[in-house]
Every structure is written in C-alpha cells, then in structure tokens.
Amino acid sequence: MASVQEIQEEIRRLKKETKTTILVHAYQSQEILEIADHVGDSYGLALLAKKEENPNMMMCGVRFMAETCKILCPDKTVYLPNPSAGCPMAEQLNRYSLIKLKEEYPEYTIVAYINTSAELKTETDVCVTSSCAYTVCKNIENDKILFIPDPNLGSYIAKKLPEKQFKFVQGGCPHHVAITKEDVLKAKQAHPKALLLVHPECQREVVELADFVGSTTEIMKFAKESTHQEFLIGTENSIVEHLQFDCMNKIFYPVSTNLVCPDMKATTLMDIYLCLKGISGEKIELDPFTLNRAKSCLDEMIRLQEK
Structure with missing residues (x-):
C-alpha cells in the first residue's frame, strides 16, 4: 500500500x-x-x-x-x-429556463455568477466573480439587472448599488446558506476575540454580522495580512485548515461544521x-457555438471591470 x-x-x-x-x-x-x-x-x-x-x-x-x-x-x-464533481448552484438553471426568464424580463441585463455552466453562459450578457461583481454591475449602463443564480451574492451587491433595480431567481449555494445567524452568534460567544470573515454567498443576516466580506481568495488574503490573531471563517471549512497551515501563529475556527462541499x-x-x-x-x-457564446460574457466582464 x-x-x-x-x-x-x-x-x-x-x-x-x-x-x-x-x-x-x-x-x-x-x-x-x-x-x-x-x-x-x-x-x-x-x-x-x-x-x-x-x-x-x-x-x-x-x-x-x-x-x-x-x-x-x-x-x-x-x-x-x-x-x-458538480456544483448544485451551477445546475439550478438550464439554458431554456434562462431563455424564458429573458422573455419575461426583456429590459434587464443578464448577469451570471461564474458559478454557472458553459451552457448557461451562452445566454448571459455578462459574467461576474464574487470579487468583481460590484464593479461590473456598477459599470453596466443599464439600471435593470437580472442576477443569476445566487440571490445572496446578488442582494449583497444590490445593497451597495441602490440606484439600480435588481431581480433574482430562487437559488444559491446550499452549503453557504447552511450557515445561520444562530451559528454565528454561538461561534462569536465561544470565540469573542475572533474576527468574522464570510463569503457573500452566505445569507444576508450572516453577512451583516461580518467584520470582512469577500471571495475565498480575498478572505485568505485578509487573514494572512491582518495583525489580528483569531478568526472565524464563514466559507468552506477546508479554508480553516489551509489558513492554519499558512499562518501557524494564528488561530482559525469554522463558523459551522455544516459548511462542507461534498462536490x-x-x-x-x-x-x-x-x-x-x-x-x-x-x-x-x-462545441464551437458554446465556446464562442460563453466567452463573450467573460470578455464583457473584463471590459466592464476595466472601464
């Protein structure tokens, strides 16, 4: 063996x-x-x-x-x-469902979180990541945005852009959503000196309690550069372990043991x-159609990010 x-x-x-x-x-x-x-x-x-x-x-x-x-x-x-290895959030909508939504909301720009299939990206106007979603949505000329598939990330961005009108569909990451306000309050009580770092895919009531909100990469960067010594991590629990390896003199705690992605x-x-x-x-x-059409929304993300 x-x-x-x-x-x-x-x-x-x-x-x-x-x-x-x-x-x-x-x-x-x-x-x-x-x-x-x-x-x-x-x-x-x-x-x-x-x-x-x-x-x-x-x-x-x-x-x-x-x-x-x-x-x-x-x-x-x-x-x-x-x-x-799939992603429940990426599979919550298919191309035909999105076409139907576009017909229902013809005046809206379709913004898709990168956590979507290539098929879905072919019907999307612009793609976003959790770290660039605010900038891209802010730079979209249209003030009407249909954000798919994660309403938690979408509502987090919408709160920062009150001048725009957002529409959402039912969905989101089932693992980040598993973190509750009660989980956070219990973790804070157990570790009162720890800063709370969470992903914007979490529920709004969890995000509102955070000391820092950001993508996985941003959370890790913040924790490594911070002079603080203790952190509560509100994203996939593997990040707790990785940060502990990277920052041996700091302490990292999971907000909830439920935040594990089996995929x-x-x-x-x-x-x-x-x-x-x-x-x-x-x-x-x-296929060539999917490659070309899906790439256009990624190209538009880069264009709007640099605008």
Whole structure:
C-alpha cells in the first residue's frame, strides 16, 4: 500500500512527463494543494492556465470550473479528474429556463455568477466573480439587472448599488446558506476575540454580522495580512485548515461544521493520479457555438471591470 507522500511524488513525476499543469481550487484538501502548480478561485486559475506553456490542464475542482478553463483556453486540453464533481448552484438553471426568464424580463441585463455552466453562459450578457461583481454591475449602463443564480451574492451587491433595480431567481449555494445567524452568534460567544470573515454567498443576516466580506481568495488574503490573531471563517471549512497551515501563529475556527462541499471533496489524490495515468477522468469538450457564446460574457466582464 502506497503512502500519501509516495502518491504525491508519483503525481509530481507524471505531471512533468505528461506536460500537465495541475490547477487546484482552494476548497480542495490539503494533500491536493500540496501537489498543485496553482491554487486559487475558478476564474483566477483559468487565467493562469492561459499563460501556461503546458498543453494539458487538470482542474481539481468542479465541472463549471473546468468548463471555464476550456472556454478561456480553447487550444489546451482540459481534464476534470473526477467527472462526478458538480456544483448544485451551477445546475439550478438550464439554458431554456434562462431563455424564458429573458422573455419575461426583456429590459434587464443578464448577469451570471461564474458559478454557472458553459451552457448557461451562452445566454448571459455578462459574467461576474464574487470579487468583481460590484464593479461590473456598477459599470453596466443599464439600471435593470437580472442576477443569476445566487440571490445572496446578488442582494449583497444590490445593497451597495441602490440606484439600480435588481431581480433574482430562487437559488444559491446550499452549503453557504447552511450557515445561520444562530451559528454565528454561538461561534462569536465561544470565540469573542475572533474576527468574522464570510463569503457573500452566505445569507444576508450572516453577512451583516461580518467584520470582512469577500471571495475565498480575498478572505485568505485578509487573514494572512491582518495583525489580528483569531478568526472565524464563514466559507468552506477546508479554508480553516489551509489558513492554519499558512499562518501557524494564528488561530482559525469554522463558523459551522455544516459548511462542507461534498462536490469539492469528491476529487481525491488517487483521482488525480489515475487521470494522469490515462485510466480515468474526463476530457472537457465544448462545441464551437458554446465556446464562442460563453466567452463573450467573460470578455464583457473584463471590459466592464476595466472601464
């Protein structure tokens, strides 16, 4: 039986042999982060993939992340090591549902969170990430925005832009929504000196209690740079462990033990190994229509972000 360290070493050898760059979302396990070429959020990883010389990219995350990587890197081969790794939020709407919504709200600009499928992006006007959503929505000329699929992130942005009219659909991240106000108050009582850092996918009543609100990358950056010593983390619980490895002299607590994404945890070290061996995993294939149409909303995000 091989040890974790032995499998990690074999993965490092195989990725060089196959000219594969391993992209790892921050919600993956610590043992997977240790064999990554890049760690970050879905959009940031896709941008890094564009700059890589290797022809092969392996996205250790969920399906929409691998699709985003393929959209931005159509000339590269993109693999998803565990094909079952999906995202409940990305699957809450399909293309036909969105077409119907567009017919219902013809005067609205369709803004899609990046946590959506490539198929859904083909019917979207502009895409956003949690870190750029405010800037992009602010720079949209239209004052009417239909924000999909996460009403929590959408309402967080809407509160900052009272001059615009937002519409939302039912949805959101079932794991971030699992954090309740009661969870936060209980955690604060247990750790009164800790700062509360939360993701805007959380419920509004949780966000309103936070000392800092931001994307996963922004939360980690804030915690690393802060002079504070204790933190309550209101996003996927793997971030608590990663921050503890990165900041050994600080203490990190999960707001709730319920905040675990089984889809992110679906990918294992052995999935990566077997994918590199060509035994399992899935090569992401998108037709030319989807590639072109989905890319347009990402291009518009970049344009509005830099406006």
